[in-house]
């Protein structure tokens with residue numbers, strides 16, 4: 001029993017730490033594989049492309065509709081519980097958020113968490129502002145080496161995803177795009193292969209990988225794809 005507020009706070013901290021360790025351990029012991037991250041930090045949040053810090057390191061951008069799980073996947077890749085803010089309410093990420101990541105093997109890059117598209121309840125002014133911001137970033141950023149396009153494995157490819165892939169190919173020619181078919185834990189394992197195949201058929205020539213931010217499944221394969229993108233010489 002806590003004797004005072006300080007004791008109560010410290011007991012709460014212990015309970016939270018235990019819960020955190022439980023989640024991390026479950027993920028690590030269960031499905032999460034791939035490189036160990038030795039440094040992960042928030043670098044900057046920019047409301048416009050022009051206000052981003054100078055591009056000095058390779059960048060990999062994460063795009064997808066609101067609530068698909070971009071920030072959650074970033075946390076799994078960075079092995080941090082909540083470095084990127086996540087929420088059940090769509091429209092959580094409202095600016096370009098840049099993170100630095102380095103693995104024990106020496107892979108280092110910036111991850112850029114983009115605001116989600118397709119959230120109907122966002123004000124018209126914000127939607128009008130974000131389209132050009134995402135497109136401006138994807139078309140102009142000189143250190144951009146790869147795009148991760150997230151789709152819900154249950155939902156597959158829709159008009160917006162097709163348009164985004166076409167936009168990037170038009171702006172940059174051949175460019176490394178990896179589709180992260182996420183929330184894989186919500187699809188029974190017997191149905192996963194067919195769902196992945198449907199996405200591959202919809203976007204021929206684009207690499208499609210299944211992942212789950214809950215179990216960490218697919219993390220190792222994902223890193224291999226990112227490392228390949230990071231080495232690409234694709235400049236605007």
Ligand SMILES: Nc1nc2c(ncn2[C@@H]2O[C@H](COP(=O)(O)OP(=O)(O)OP(=O)(O)O)[C@@H](O)[C@H]2O)c(=O)[nH]1
Nearest residue numbers: 067068069070071072086087091092093116183213
């Ligand atoms: N079951 C399951 N839930 C997930 C997964 N990834 C994300 N979620 C949940 O989906 C919701 C949205 O996740 P976010 O990571 O905030 O999504 P986002 O794409 O960054 O959303 P915006 O910033 O609003 O565009 C949260 O409630 C997450 O816990 C996953 O792989 N499996």
Ligand SMILES: [Mg+2]
Nearest residue numbers: 070071092093
């Ligand atoms: Mg987000």
